[in-house]
Amino acid sequence: MNEITNSVATATNSLATASVAGGLNGTVFNGLDLAVIILFAIGMIVTVWFSMRKKNESGKDYFLSGRDANWLQIGSSIFSSNIGSEHLVGLAGAGFLTGMAMAHWEMHGWIILILGWAFVPLYDRMKIFTMPEFLELRFSRGSRNVLSMLTIASLVLTKIAATIYAGDVVIRTLLNVDHINLFGHQIDVFWAIALGLAFTTGLYTIFGGMRVIMYTAVLQAPVLIFGSLCILFVGLRALGHGSLAEGWHAMLAAAGNNVHLIRSKSDPEWGWTKVLPSSAIIGFWYWCTDQYIVQRVLAGKNQQESRRGTILAGFFKLTPVFIFLIPGMIAFALTQTPNSGFSTSGDAAYTSLVGQILPHGLRGMVACGMIVALMASLGSKFNASATLFTMDFYREWYPNASGKTEVLVGRIATAVIVFVGICWVLVIKMLHSNLYEYLQSVQGYLSPAIAVLFGVGVFWKRATAPAALWSFSIGVIGGFARLAADLIMKDAKAVDGSSLADLKKHLYEGTINADQYASLVAPMKEKYGIIFQFENIHWLYWCQILFVFTLALMIVISLMTKAPDPKTVKYTWYGATSEEKAATKASWNALDVVLSLIVVGTIVLFYIKFW
Numbered sequence: 367m368n369e370i371t372n373s374v375a376t377a378t379n380s381l382a383t384a385s386v387a388g389g390l391n392g393t394v395f396n397g398l399d400l401a402v403i404i405l406f407a408i409g410m411i412v413t414v415w416f417s418m419r420k421k422n423e424s425g426k427d428y429f430l431s432g433r434d435a436n437w438l439q440i441g442s443s444i445f446s447s448n449i450g451s452e453h454l455v456g457l458a459g460a461g462f463l464t465g466m467a468m469a470h471w472e473m474h475g476w477i478i479l480i481l482g483w484a485f486v487p488l489y490d491r492m493k494i495f496t497m498p499e500f501l502e503l504r505f506s507r508g509s510r511n512v513l514s515m516l517t518i519a520s521l522v523l524t525k526i527a528a529t530i531y532a533g534d535v536v537i538r539t540l541l542n543v544d545h546i547n548l549f550g551h552q553i554d555v556f557w558a559i560a561l562g563l564a565f566t567t568g569l570y571t572i573f574g575g576m577r578v579i580m581y582t583a584v585l586q587a588p589v590l591i592f593g594s595l596c597i598l599f600v601g602l603r604a605l606g607h608g609s610l611a612e613g614w615h616a617m618l619a620a621a622g623n624n625v626h627l628i629r630s631k632s633d634p635e636w637g638w639t640k641v642l643p644s645s646a647i648i649g650f651w652y653w654c655t656d657q658y659i660v661q662r663v664l665a666g667k668n669q670q671e672s673r674r675g676t677i678l679a680g681f682f683k684l685t686p687v688f689i690f691l692i693p694g695m696i697a698f699a700l701t702q703t704p705n706s707g708f709s710t711s712g713d714a715a716y717t718s719l720v721g722q723i724l725p726h727g728l729r730g731m732v733a734c735g736m737i738v739a740l741m742a743s744l745g746s747k748f749n750a751s752a753t754l755f756t757m758d759f760y761r762e763w764y765p766n767a768s769g770k771t772e773v774l775v776g777r778i779a780t781a782v783i784v785f786v787g788i789c790w791v792l793v794i795k796m797l798h799s800n801l802y803e804y805l806q807s808v809q810g811y812l813s814p815a816i817a818v819l820f821g822v823g824v825f826w827k828r829a830t831a832p833a834a835l836w837s838f839s840i841g842v843i844g845g846f847a848r849l850a851a852d853l854i855m856k857d858a859k860a861v862d863g864s865s866l867a868d869l870k871k872h873l874y875e876g877t878i879n880a881d882q883y884a885s886l887v888a889p890m891k892e893k894y895g896i897i898f899q900f901e902n903i904h905w906l907y908w909c910q911i912l913f914v915f916t917l918a919l920m921i922v923i924s925l926m927t928k929a930p931d932p933k934t935v936k937y938t939w940y941g942a943t944s945e946e947k948a949a950t951k952a953s954w955n956a957l958d959v960v961l962s963l964i965v966v967g968t969i970v971l972f973y974i975k976f977w
Contacts, residue, residue, distance in 0.1 A: 367507025388807075394540055394721045398729030410586055410741075417581035420573045423431065424769025425761070428575035428776050429753040435580050435665040440675025441803040443479070443662045445682035446742035449590060449690075457686060458716035465624025466976050467636040472687045473972055475680035475965045478651040478954060481663065483962070484939070485654050488824060489952040492668045492937060495757040497657045504937040506821045507836040512838060514758040520809055520929035521751045523524060526744065526787035530564050533740040534791075537563075540717055540733055562786060563737065567744040568784035574776045576665055579745045586738040587682065593735030594689035597719050598729045601696035604723045611945035617692070627976045640906035645912050651813035655820040657916030658750045667955035677958060681967040685827075687972070691780045692855040693719055711815070752779040810905065811848050814913035815841025816913040822920050824939050830930050832924035841916035841940055848900070848908050848920065860886040866901065 395403075422428040439741075494500050498517070502510035537559045545552045562619065570578050606613025618625050631637040653659055666672030676959040697715035700708040700723075704908065708722055719730050756776045761767065767775075819838050823827045860869055869886055872878045878886070891898045903911070935941045942950065 367737065368690075369496055369510045385588040388487055392598055395729055395733070395753060396726045399729045399733065402730030403737075405732055406589065406737075410582060413585050414570045414574060414578055414890070415580050417521060417578040420569075420577065422575050422577070422773045424976070425495065425757060425772035425776065427577070427769075428773045429749065429757065431575070431580050431969060432576040435662070435671065435672045437674035438679055439580040439584055439684060440662050440666055441678025442587040442819050443580050443742075443746070444659060444675065444679035446583040446586045446590065446738070447579075447746035448683070449663065449686065449743070458694035458697070461691035462698045462715040463694075464620045465634065465695060466627050466691070467629070469626070469639075469687045469691060469850050469972075469976070470641050471649070472683070472691065473665045473969050474645075474649040474653060475683040476969055477646070478680045478683055479677050479962050479965060480650070481654045481660070482673040482680075485660075485824070486669055486672045486676065487942065487953075488665075488667075488939065489660070490672065491942065491946050496754055497655055497660055500756050501819065501823070501834070505829075506933055508835045509831070509838060510758060512835075512842070513656065513819075514754050515813060516842065519752055519756075520812070521658065521747050522783055522786055523790055524781070524809065525567050526747045528786060529740060529743045529747065529949060530561070532790045533563060533736075533744075534559060534561075536736055536740075537733075540736070541722060544805070554625065563740055564744060564788055566619060567741045568748055568780065569746070570778045571745045572784075575773075575776065576661070577741075580662070580665065580747070581748055583742060586742045589686055589731070590611045590735045590738045590742075593728075593732040594693070594912070596687075596732060597716070598696075600687055600723055600725075600728070601693050601700075601719055603880055604708075605696055605699050616697050616703070617699045621695050624695075625976060627973060629902060631659040632874060634867070634874045634904075640904055641717055644906040644909040647817050647909055648813045649811060649814070650821065651817040652809075654715075655816055657754060658746060659918045661746075661753060669950060673954060673958065677961050677965065682964070684965065684968055684972075690716070725950065735966040746972065748780050748783055751783045752776045755779045755783075775893070782809055809910070810909065812842060812844030814909055814914045815845065818913060818916040818920055822917065823937075826924075827935050827938050827940060828929060830924045830927045832927045833920050836923055837919035838915050840919060841912055842914050844915065848905070851897050851900045854897055858890050858894065858898075858901075860890055860897060861888075866890065879954050884887075917969075 404775070420427075426433055431439075457468060457472070480756055489500070492500065493505060494503070496514070498510040498514040501513055511890060535554045540553050541555065541559070543555055546555055547553075549559070571584075571809040602610045602617070603611030604613070605616050628638045629636045629641075633640075663672045663676065666675060694715040697708070697719055709720070720729055753776070756772060756779055760775050760779075761772065764771075815838050818841065819834055823834065855866070859865065864872070864886070866887065869878070869883055873880065873883045887898075894901070
């Protein structure tokens with residue numbers, strides 16, 4: 367099971383005991399920290415109040431901030447929405463355990479630039495509300511319905527629940543408490559913290575819509591980055607005995623071979639043939655076609671503001687490796703340093719750094735960053751889910767509904783989604799099983815089909831509606847088939863009690879040979895048969911197989927069916943009129959190009975440095 371899609375699950379498992387393993391003994395915060403948190407809360411309240419002064423009169427106002435967002439709001443909101451509590455903690459934990467292995471997924475600023483330069487002109491001239499709406503205009507209503515339902519289910523059952531659940535564990539660990547006394551009763555801190563934040567975020571999202579999310583992101587993004595930078599610099603100084611340079615070299619030395627990005631293709635988890643193609647496929651789906659992210663671009667005043675927002679987000683996306691992943695590597699190096707007095711376990715790396723090396727005051731700032739991550743991520747997910755329901759389903763059922771009715775339905779939908787998300791978290795807490803871990807794999811298994819649908823739909827005029835619906839449906843079935851195999855095999859053990867993934871790792875490391883591996887997995891292979899063979903395909907290879915298979919289906923069925931109506935060409939890359947092409951050309955200048963090249967150049971230098 368991959369560490370990308372189940373980082374939340376691993377984080378929740380280890381963080382549940384972080385107060386011991388991470389060494390967070392005693393009081394983590396003092397009065398100064400609480401003062402910082404209170405000041406931040408006041409700033410948030412003022413920002414929310416300011417953003418809500420303008421009333422939402424229509425769906426465009428409520429779901430797209432009146433399409434008047436500027437580049438600063440768009441870029442900040444994209445970044446804030448991307449970084450959730452589970453992202454922060456899971457990424458630091460991955461840095462602790464695997465070094466730079468997950469950096470590929472974080473150095474995706476170049477894909478955000480594809481959104482700005484290639485997709486913004488198309489989305490802008492179509493004036494769509496949702497990504498599924500694009501599929502109806504380009505292909506058919508059926509494709510739109512399938513994507514809408516899948517996206518809503520994914521947001522509510524995985525992404526929203528993940529953020530609430532991870533937020534509970536993070537804040538529980540930081541406060542170093544499991545229960546609080548309320549009116550003489552011992553109450554699980556989950557109710558007071560995680561659900562309290564979910565309710566608060568849901569409340570201002572219900573009444574403020576996208577506009578409040580865009581405004582608060584401008585406050586949230588710098589707080590998140592600054593708080594995390596504190597961890598980076600204080601951690602390096604602690605590791606280097608006051609010297610940043612010595613701390614950096616000590617961290618690299620402790621990481622050893624884990625400092626490399628490009629790893630042997632025989633590596634059971636992070637071989638370059640697995641990681642490079644698959645991370646690009648998943649990244650394209652996430653940054654260019656996922657409603658959760660793209661909705662911020664749709665809210666832009668014009669192409670120039672939207673594109674510049676993606677360029678800013680591209681710069682922001684360069685930071686997670688340095689402010690989240692590298693602190694995890696620092697935590698590992700500290701555990702290897704004699705007499706450092708620092709202790710932690712993998713996914714507790716970030717919270718352990720907060721509780722053990724940060725001075726008071728900065729602890730409060732970092733706590734604000736974590737609260738920011740939770741609120742920004744939750745608010746965006748609430749609003750995206752409500753947008754999909756209202757604009758893809760309700761407006762289809764009631765096409766003559768007024769703008770005020772759309773706003774009312776959107777608010778009700780948001781409230782229902784908040785409630786369902788909280789209830790689903792309670793179900794997860796009661797299950798005490800690995801089901802939650804595997805639900806996180808849904809997006810990884812569904813992204814290839816969605817990436818094909820949008821990529822081919824935009825850049826190939828001959829793609830037909832039947833091809834889109836069939837290839838998309840079969841691609842989705844292929845994703846769920848792999849998910850089912852994961853669930854069936856989740857408790858499978860070899861002769862020695864090891865999992866299949868563990869045995870592959872031992873084989874790669876040379877602790878067992880090929881004959882021993884075959885002997886150990888033989889009973890598992892016999893018991894599960896074809897399911898074993900299916901599960902034996904690495905998830906990243908399965909992502910690539912699904913992509914190629916869906917793409918082939920899309921091409922073959924398109925060529926076998928009637929060519930699409932020539933009118934659909936306007937919904938492709940090639941459909942802009944002369945006036946629209948001129949407007950796009952006028953929306954950028956040399957500065958936009960230079961800034962974009964700086965993002966790409968930084969990524970290239972990063973790969974050269976950590977090759």
